Amino acid sequence: MTVVREVMSTDLVTVQPSTMTIEAVAAMSKAGVGSVLVVEDHALLGIFTERDVLRAFDRMHADPARVSPISKGMTSDPQTIAPDATVGEAMDRMLDGGFRHLPVIDGDTLVGIVSMRDLARSISKA
Numbered sequence: 001m002t003v004v005r006e007v008m009s010t011d012l013v014t015v016q017p018s019t020m021t022i023e024a025v026a027a028m029s030k031a032g033v034g035s036v037l038v039v040e041d042h043a044l045l046g047i048f049t050e051r052d053v054l055r056a057f058d059r060m061h062a063d064p065a066r067v068s069p070i071s072k073g074m075t076s077d078p079q080t081i082a083p084d085a086t087v088g089e090a091m092d093r094m095l096d097g098g099f100r101h102l103p104v105i106d107g108d109t110l111v112g113i114v115s116m117r118d119l120a121r122s123i124s125k126a
Contacts, residue, residue, distance in 0.1 A: 004090050005083035007122040008104045008112035014039045015048070017071035021056055024048050024070045035101040037113065038074050044103055044110045046074035051099075080105040083112065091119050 013031045015024050017038055024036050028050075038046040048070050056073035080103045081090050094102055094116055104112035 002087045002122050003083065004081055004085050004087065004104055004114050005112075007087060007118045008083065008114040009118065010112045012037055012110065012113060015070055016040060017045055017069060017074075019070045021048075021053075021068050021070055021073055025053055028053075034115065035113070036070075037103055037110065038070055039110065042110070043108075044078070044080070044105065046071070046076045047078040047101060047103060048074040049099070049101055075099075078103055081114070082106065087119050087122050090114055091116075091123075094119070 011031075013027055013033050013036045015027060015036050015038055017040055019038075028034065028036055035047055035049040037044060038048060052073050052075060056068070059073075079093060079097055079099075081093060083104050083106050090102055094100060100116040102114050103110060104114055
């Protein structure tokens with residue numbers, strides 16, 4: 001059985017909670033990813049995704065969203081998964097929660113992120 005560790009990305013795009021929304025969006029665009037992980041002192045505080053971008057701009061309108069810290073628009077205390085969980089468990093968690101990105105935590109350490117695309121690729125190669 002394939003486990004999350006085998007399909008997750010370890011090239012993490014991270015930002016501080018004080019990072020401005022527009023800077024987080026630029027980091028996502030530059031890295032070609034759909035989310036950034038919000039960390040402080042090596043602890044995962046939240047996740048900011050493409051959907052959060054849309055909500056931030058809708059809620060705050062364009063100019064305030066550009067200069068607001070990402071901590072105001074992120075999903076705080078996101079669900080996570082262990083690297084030894086199966087791909088099926090990760091997919092179930094994403095489908096049940098209605099999200100497409102899942103931080104991977106080993107003990108207290110952020111070690112990766114897995115996306116719905118990663119999971120779909122692993123299933124299509126099986």
